Amino acid sequence: MGDHNGTVPTKKKPQVTASPARRSELLGTAAEVFAEQGYNATTVRKIADHAGMLAGSLYYHFDSKESMLEEILRTFLDELWDGYDTVLDAELGPRETLEALVIESFREIDRHRAAVAIYQKESKHLVSQERFAFLADSQRKFEKAWLSTLERGVAAEVFREDLDIRLTYRFVRDTVWVAASWYRPGGQHGPEEIARQYLSMVLDGIAVRT
Amino acid sequence: MGDHNGTVPTKKKPQVTASPARRSELLGTAAEVFAEQGYNATTVRKIADHAGMLAGSLYYHFDSKESMLEEILRTFLDELWDGYDTVLDAELGPRETLEALVIESFREIDRHRAAVAIYQKESKHLVSQERFAFLADSQRKFEKAWLSTLERGVAAEVFREDLDIRLTYRFVRDTVWVAASWYRPGGQHGPEEIARQYLSMVLDGIAVRT
DNA sequence: GGCCTTCCCTAACAAGTGTTTGGTAGGTTA
DNA sequence: TAACCTACCAAACACTTGTTAGGGAAGGCC
Secondary structure, three states: OOOOOOOOOOOOOOOOOOOHHHHHHHHHHHHHHHHHHOOOOOOHHHHHHHHOOOHHHHHHHOOOHHHHHHHHHHHHHHHHHHHHHHHHHOOOOHHHHHHHHHHHHHHHHHHOHHHHHHHHHHHHHHOOOHHHHHHHHHHHHHHHHHHHHHHHHHHOOOEOOOOOHHHHHHHHHHHHHHHHHOOOOOOOOOHHHHHHHHHHHHHHOOEOOO | OOOOOOOOOOOOOOOOOOOHHHHHHHHHHHHHHHHHHOOOOOOHHHHHHHHOOOHHHHHHHOOOHHHHHHHHHHHHHHHHHHHHHHHHHOOOOHHHHHHHHHHHHHHHHHHOHHHHHHHHHHHHHHOOOHHHHHHHHHHHHHHHHHHHHHHHHHHOOOEOOOOOHHHHHHHHHHHHHHHHHOOOOOOOOOHHHHHHHHHHHHHHOOEOOO
C-alpha cells in the first residue's frame, strides 16, 4: 500500500495481491455472462451472482468492469494471433493458407466461444475508445492477412478473379465468425469437422456442379 | 381519452393523440442510435438529443423505451415477411427460390439497415421475453422456409447432398444477414449487385473450377 | 501464541437510469 | 376573443448502476 514514491500516484492501485488462477476463473464466468446478456446489460452484481459472491468483492481482483472486458478480449486476441501467425509464417500456398486460417478460426471459436461472441457484439462500439485501440490494430492486421491471401490466390488462379475481393473478404470473415453465435463446444461436430464443411461451401459452393 | 367503461383501466393510457408521421420519424432516429450504440447502452436522453428534444418529451409519443424497440422490430419483420411470402407463394424451383430470398433479404437490409442491425444484436436476449415472442415465431417460420427450400433443392439434385443441411442453413442465413453490419445504403454497390455476388459465392464457391 | 496474507462481506456513495407530472407556447377552430 | 389541441419543456421521482471503504474470518508462517 505504501505509496512512498514522491511522484504522481499513477491513478489507482489495483488489487494488491490476487491469485492469477482465481482471476482467470472469474474472467471465465464474466465472459459467459457478457456473451449471453451483452456487456452493457450485464451488471457487476450479475457477474458476482454467477461467481457466488457479492458485487464489491469483484473489485478485489479487478479494478473496474471495463478492465474485465479488456482483459477478456486481450487474452483472446493474443491467443488468436499466436495461431494465425504460425499459419502465416508457414508461407503455404493461398488455398492452403485460407484453409488453415479457417480451421484455426474454428479452433479459436471452440476455445474462446464467449470471448468471440463478445468481440462480435461489442467491438464495433469499442474501437473508438482509446483503451480498446488494440482492437483496431487487430482488425487492420486481420484484414491485411486475409486480403493478401485472397489476392495471392487470384494471382495464382486458384480463386476466381471475377469477384470483388473486399466483398469476398467480408464474406469469408463473417461466415466464419458468426458461427460463434450458435456453436456450442461438445456438440456432435468438432471444430475441425465444421471447418471442413464450411470450407467446402465457401470454396466449391452449395450448388451441384453441372 | 374517456375511460368511461367501468372496468379496470387496463394499466396505462399511452399518448392521447400523436401524429403517425412524427412517430415513425422518431422511431427512425431511435433505430439508428440503437443500431450504433446498442439498445442497452442507448439512453432515452441520447435518443432525445438526436431528435432535438428532451427525454421526457419522448413519452408523449411512446409509453416506454422498450415499446420503441418493439415497434421498430415489428415494423421491420412485417415488411420482411411481406416480401418473403410473395417469394414463397410464387412456388418457384428451389434454386430460384433461394436466389429470390437472398435478393429480397438484401433489399430489406437496404431499406431497414438499422432495424436489421438491432435485430441481430439484440434478438438473442429478447426472444425469452414474453413481449418479444413474435421474434421466436418469425425465427421458426424463417428456418422452416429455408430448410424446406434446401431440402427441395437436394431432392431435385440442384444442391449438393453431401452437406449437413442445418449447417448449410445457418451458413446461408448468417452470410446474408451479417452484411447489415457493414452495408451502407448509397454505396457503390446496390443491394441487387451485392446479392448477385453473394449468390455467386454461395452457389458456386470462390475457388476456380478445375 | 501472534502476525500477516488472502479473500470476501457489509454498507454505503454519487451518478445515471427510465419514467411521471404539471405546465405552456403556438397554431387551429369556433 | 375564447376554447382547444398538439407537441414539447422543466423538474422531479424512484431505482439501478459501478465503485469504494472498512472490517473480518480462515489459514499459513514465525
